[in-house]
Amino acid sequence: MNAKLPAGLLVTALLLAGCGGNGQSASSATPKVGLITKTETNPFFVKMKEGAQKAAQASGLELMSAAGKFDGDNAAQITAIENMVAAGVKGILITPSDTKAIVPAIRKARDAGVLVIALDTPTEPQDATDALFATDNFKAGELIGQYAKAAMAGKPARIATLDLAPGITVGKLRHDGFLKGFGVQEGDPSVVCSQDTRGDQAKGQTAMENCLQKAPGINLVYTINEPAALGAYTALKAKGREKDVLIVSVDGGCTGTRAVQSGQIAATSQQYPLKMAEDGVKAVAAFAKDGKKASGYTDTGVTLITDQAVSGVEAKDTAFGLANCWG
Numbered sequence: 001m002n003a004k005l006p007a008g009l010l011v012t013a014l015l016l017a018g019c020g021g022n023g024q025s026a027s028s029a030t031p032k033v034g035l036i037t038k039t040e041t042n043p044f045f046v047k048m049k050e051g052a053q054k055a056a057q058a059s060g061l062e063l064m065s066a067a068g069k070f071d072g073d074n075a076a077q078i079t080a081i082e083n084m085v086a087a088g089v090k091g092i093l094i095t096p097s098d099t100k101a102i103v104p105a106i107r108k109a110r111d112a113g114v115l116v117i118a119l120d121t122p123t124e125p126q127d128a129t130d131a132l133f134a135t136d137n138f139k140a141g142e143l144i145g146q147y148a149k150a151a152m153a154g155k156p157a158r159i160a161t162l163d164l165a166p167g168i169t170v171g172k173l174r175h176d177g178f179l180k181g182f183g184v185q186e187g188d189p190s191v192v193c194s195q196d197t198r199g200d201q202a203k204g205q206t207a208m209e210n211c212l213q214k215a216p217g218i219n220l221v222y223t224i225n226e227p228a229a230l231g232a233y234t235a236l237k238a239k240g241r242e243k244d245v246l247i248v249s250v251d252g253g254c255t256g257t258r259a260v261q262s263g264q265i266a267a268t269s270q271q272y273p274l275k276m277a278e279d280g281v282k283a284v285a286a287f288a289k290d291g292k293k294a295s296g297y298t299d300t301g302v303t304l305i306t307d308q309a310v311s312g313v314e315a316k317d318t319a320f321g322l323a324n325c326w327g
Helices: 007-018 043-059 074-086 103-111 137-152 169-182 201-214 226-238 254-262 273-290 318-323
Strands: 032-037 062-067 091-094 115-119 131-134 159-163 191-196 220-223 246-251 267-270 296-299 303-305
Touching (some): 043 062, 043 273, 074 091, 115 273, 137 267, 137 303, 159 226, 201 226, 226 246, 226 254, 254 267, 254 318
Parallel strands (some): 091 115, 131 296, 159 220
Antiparallel strands (some): 267 303
């Protein structure tokens, strides 16, 4: 007998446990809101769940939550949507792992009368959900691109981009924003290496090692997030290059902000997952009360964090970053 539960069954078990262990809510009259994140372990999603729980309690809603077992676990997210719809949720907040493959499940939920709001990551197409509450990821990339351009002070750049993975909108938006902020286009010869990392520190280290083999003269590294940036820093330090390569990133988690403070990362664009979740839950509460659906895109903000400010690019220091970070 195979003792390993399929992903869908695991998520179902998590959902039931979140409802008191027997699948029944504390009060059948209490409206429910669902939160589905990419994983349960990433500090970004831990903070998001914290914000959702706080807002649900304040709004008189019952929170159901689920997550994939890994970033990209679309099957578990589909199962979670189905379970939440069956449980009678008024709304679902989701950070989609696969922004295209999740769309049919989202459409079924909406057809059943459930308000669906994407958090952090837009679906493809974006209007597959009723609304989006997220960082302007293009702007986040653009800010660090502008910062990097100014910090290089006219020095010819040899750029490595450590990206997310093909087909994930948040990765493409940040990458494209960085290029625009730096003032180059895709395919520019100054970009000497591009590698995917899935936002993972170990994969970020490997990607940086590969890039250094391909182009030893790299002097600027853009990374999709701070775990990838710390992986890149480890690889650079092993080569004695950590002091002469500029690393810029996106996210603004507490670990990443401390890495900016220590000088491992020059700057990062900070986003606010707790606000995304709080605003999303409030929108579901309004829908449960009067049937009014949230729509369109709500920008939950982004701030450049650095202790090495440059002229012409607005930023806050790491004291602000640590006061507003997550994880």
